[in-house]
Amino acid sequence: MALTPEPGAASNLPAIVTERRDLVEPIVVPNTLWQSSNPVAYNGGQDSEITHLREFEASGAGRRDDARWAGPLEVIPTKADIVLDLIRANSLWPLLSGLACCAIEMMSAATSKNDMDRWGMFPFRASPRQADVLIVAGTCTTKMAGPLVRLWEQMPEPKWCVAMGDCTCSGGRYKRSYSTIQGIDRIMPVDVYVPGCPPRPEGLIYGMMKLQQLIKDRRGHWPDRAIGPTVPEDL
Secondary structure, three states, X not given: OOOOOOXXXXXXXXXXXXXXXXXXXXXXXXXXXXXXXXXXXXXXXXXXXXXXXXXXXXXXXXXXXXXXXXXXXXXXXXXXXXHHHHHHHOOEOEEOOEOOOHHHHHHHOOOOOOOHXXXXXXXXXXXXXXXXXXXXXXXXXXXXXXXHHHHHHHOOOOOEEEEEOHHHHHOHHHOOOOOEOXXXXXXXOOXXXXXXXXXXXXXXXXXXXXXXXXXXXXXXXXXXXXXXXXXXXXX
């Protein structure tokens, strides 16, 4: 039975909005890391310390194969990278780097039900020194951006990055949050995007298959990939 307030009595029921609400112009988030407008709060007003990947790319120091077998194979009178990339595509070693709720689906992709090992994606590594694929699963905050870039720098070349989940790809439901990176491609290069909130384990496996195809298509040309952020500066 519906309750009707007595005449003159204050009502706690929410008011019904009947006026028309037109669409407003969307907010465009600039391609910059968040900085507090208050110089006192959050230690704001200072320059970011995690933009050095773009400078590192401009220096040309990152165009070197750090794989332990690359040196001896350079004496082979052929394009050894073409053969090596075929091996790398079928022997991907992801780094265990879950940041938020998408990490549950990432771990589920390695369980016996989904078994991503069947397609040449080996179990997750706990050390960046032993991994060549960085799967970033979950929301990347401004405080976590520095450690994430440090993990990326510690991985040997050639390496690849997979952005898993809407928050990782573009900020997701935290798009306009003061403490969230609006997509990790603003701080580091991304090769494959797996959208979803969260994406299913099958979606991650499909994204890893796309990465294998990308490695095969780029075989012999991995030094041409980006080292720093891949988002245009004018966005």
